[in-house]
Amino acid sequence: xxxxxxxxxxxxxxxxxxxxxxxxxxxxxxxxxxxxxxxxxxxxxxxxxxxxxxxxxxxxxxxxxxxxxxxxxxxxxxxxxxxxxxxxxxxxxxxxxxxxxxxxxxxxxxxxxxxxxxxxxxxxxxxxxxxxxxxxxxxxxxxxxxxxxxxxxxxxxxxxxxxxxxxxxxxxxxxxxxxxxxxxxxxxxxxxxxxxxxxxxxxxxxxxxxxxxxxxxxxxxxxxxxxxxxxxxxxxxxxxxxxxxxxxxxxxxxxxxxxxxxxxxxxxxxxxxxxxxxxxxxxxxxxxxxxxxxxxxxxxxxxxxxxxxxxxxxxxxxxxxxxxxxxxxxxxxxxxxxxxxxxxxxxxxxxxxxxxxxxxxxx
Ligand code: SF4
Numbered sequence: 001x002x003x004x005x006x007x008x009x010x011x012x013x014x015x016x017x018x019x020x021x022x023x024x025x026x027x028x029x030x031x032x033x034x035x036x037x038x039x040x041x042x043x044x045x046x047x048x049x050x051x052x053x054x055x056x057x058x059x060x061x062x063x064x065x066x067x068x069x070x071x072x073x074x075x076x077x078x079x080x081x082x083x084x085x086x087x088x089x090x091x092x093x094x095x096x097x098x099x100x101x102x103x104x105x106x107x108x109x110x111x112x113x114x115x116x117x118x119x120x121x122x123x124x125x126x127x128x129x130x131x132x133x134x135x136x137x138x139x140x141x142x143x144x145x146x147x148x149x150x151x152x153x154x155x156x157x158x159x160x161x162x163x164x165x166x167x168x169x170x171x172x173x174x175x176x177x178x179x180x181x182x183x184x185x186x187x188x189x190x191x192x193x194x195x196x197x198x199x200x201x202x203x204x205x206x207x208x209x210x211x212x213x214x215x216x217x218x219x220x221x222x223x224x225x226x227x228x229x230x231x232x233x234x235x236x237x238x239x240x241x242x243x244x245x246x247x248x249x250x251x252x253x254x255x256x257x258x259x260x261x262x263x264x265x266x267x268x269x270x271x272x273x274x275x276x277x278x279x280x281x282x283x284x285x286x287x288x289x290x291x292x293x294x295x296x297x298x299x300x301x302x303x304x305x306x307x308x309x310x311x312x313x314x315x316x317x318x319x320x321x322x323x324x325x326x327x328x329x330x331x332x333x334x335x336x337x338x339x340x341x342x343x344x345x346x347x348x349x350x351x352x353x354x355x356x357x358x359x360x361x362x363x
Contacts, residue, residue: 004056004057004058005056005057006057006058006059006060006094007043007044007047007052007057007058007059007060007090008060008061008062009035009040009043009059009060009061009062009077010032010035010062010063010243011034011035011061011062011063011066011069011077012025012032012034012063013025013063013065013068013069014032014034015070016065016068018098018134018135018136019134019199020123020133020134020135020136021132021133021134021164021165021198021199021200021203022133022161022164022192022193022194022195022198022199022200023195023198024195024196024197024198024249037076037077037079037080038080040077040080040081041080041081041083041084044059044080044081044083044084044089044090045084048084048088048089048090055090055091056091057090057091058090058091058092058093058094058116058117059081059084059085059090059092059093059094060093060094060095060096061077061093061094061095061096062095062096063096065096065097065098065101065121066095066096066097067095067097067098067101067102067106067110068097068098068101074109075109075113078093078109078110078113078114078115079113081093081114082113082114085114091116092114092115092116092117093113093114093115093116093117094115094116094117094118094119094155094157095110095115095117095118095119096118096119096120096121096157096159097118097119097120097121098120098121098136098137099120099121099122099137099141099142099144099145099146100136100137100141100145102118102120102145102148102149103148104148107148107149107152107154108152110152110154111152111153111154115154116154116155117154117155117156117157117185117186118149118154118155118156118157119156119157119158119159119186119188120142120145120146120149120156120157120158120159121159122139122142122158122159122160122175122179123135123159123160123161123164124139124160124161124164124167124171124175125139125142125171125174125175125178125179126139126167126171126174126175127139128166128171129164129165129166129167129171129175132164132165132166133164133165133166133199133200134199139178142158142182143178143182146158146182146184147182150183155185155186156182156183156184156185156186157184157185157186157187157188157236158179158182158184158186158187158188159187159188159189159190160175160176160179160187160188160189160190161190161191161192162189162190162191162192162212162217162220162221162254163191163192163211163212163217163253163254164192165199165200165203165208165209169212169216169220172220176224176227180227180228180231180233183233184233185233185234186233186234186235186236187228187233187234187235187236188235188236188237188238189221189224189235189237189238189239190237190238190239190240191217191221191239191253191254191259192211192253192254193240193246193250193252193253193254193255194209194211194250194251194252194253195246195249195250195251196249196250196251197249200253201251201252204251204252211252211253211254214254217254218262218263218266219266221238221259221260221263222263222264222266222267222270225238225260225263225264225267225360226267226360226361226362229360230360230361235260238259238260238263239254239255239256239259239260240255242257258306261301261302261306262306264302264359265301265302265303265304265305265306265309265310266305267334267359267360267362268293268295268299268302268303268305268310268336268359269305269309269310269313269314270359270362271336271338271357271359271362272291272293272310272313272314272323272338273313273314273317274357274362275291275338275353275355275357276314276317276318278353278355279340279352279353279355282340282352282353283318283319283321283340283353284319286340286342286352289321289340289341289342289343289352290321290322290323290324290340290341291314291318291321291322291323291324291338291339291340291341292324292325292326292337292338292339292340292341292351293323293324293325293326293336293337293338294325294326294327294328294331294336294337294338295325295326295327295328295331295335295336295337296327296328296329296331296332296333296334296335297327297328297329297331298327298333299327299333299334299336300325300326300327303325303336304323304325310323311323321340324341334358334359334360334361335356335357335358335359336356336357336358336359337354337355337356337357338353338354338355338356338357339351339352339353339354339355340352340353
């Protein structure tokens with residue numbers, strides 16, 4: 001099956017009247033180019049004529065508030081992509097926007113222009129956290145907007161931020177739970193990144209905004225990955241994209257180019273820890289043995305952990321057992337067979353304490 005992809009366009013909201021604590025669009029407004037509709041049409045044409053398979057791709061207008069930009073500008077973008085939708089073109093259009101910017105009237109326009117998916121920047125479902133971060137909308141706005149979007153037959157996407165100013169573990173947990181209760185088709189999870197020129201940057205410098213640790217963040221994200229998977233909600237993004245200039249503007253928070261892999265690597269580690277606990281007597285009594293972890297094709301890196309962190313951790317908790325990882329095409333992603341490779345008395349190899357885990361189901 002071909003992988004789904006987006007032909008994405010960033011549409012900044014330069015005149016945005018809101019001042020979300022994490023947003024730096026005001027600070028960098030002079031440096032962001034607003035794409036013009038012709039350039040967007042040209043890019044779509046180029047994609048399709050270069051052999052890009054539109055059936056597996058959507059045109060995506062991102063930037064946060066697509067439906068809150070001036071109406072004529074929004075329609076000019078939607079009109080620009082019309083020739084590229086349909087049987088020989090892209091499968092649809094996705095947009096992302098604010099929860100308080102999708103009244104019925106807007107949804108009718110989006111429907112008319114072939115928009116298929118609407119993503120809402122929910123960010124938090126705690127009104128206190130939303131207020132502290134100057135979002136300018138409430139959790140109820142998210143709930144009502146999500147229901148309207150569903151009623152109009154769009155695919156619903158929800159975006160959640162982790163670690164916003166004033167958000168504690170209970171708020172994060174409640175936000176994830178309430179987002180899931182709205183039955184989105186997709187979610188994006190964005191651990192907060194502090195950009196210079198933002199309100200968060202000021203609070204951070206003043207010592208008023210203290211972020212959770214990376215450990216806490218990864219723990220939350222890895223658990224969220226499991227819960228969303230279990231609920232059949234596709235997590236389509238974890239962490240900010242490495243867009244141009246992000247590295248220069250970032251002064252703190254959680255950015256890593258492979259944040260999802262870091263979190264998934266944790267799940268493999270959790271399974272190894274569970275195995276080590278279950279089979280303590282095996283590895284304690286065994287001499288010159290190796291822990292063998294067999295995983296699905298392409299998952300050896302996840303099992304080894306970022307910069308081999310999982311190998312080191314397993315050695316730590318098993319008094320120095322070495323970890324050998326091999327791939328087995330019969331295992332599905334998340335599947336991991338762990339055993340201790342030892343020697344029988346006659347010198348032949350034997351496997352001890354073999355267990356099979358689904359790392360997405362480790363509690
Ligand atoms: S994130 Fe907030 S401040 Fe930034 S453009 Fe969107 S609504 Fe406006």
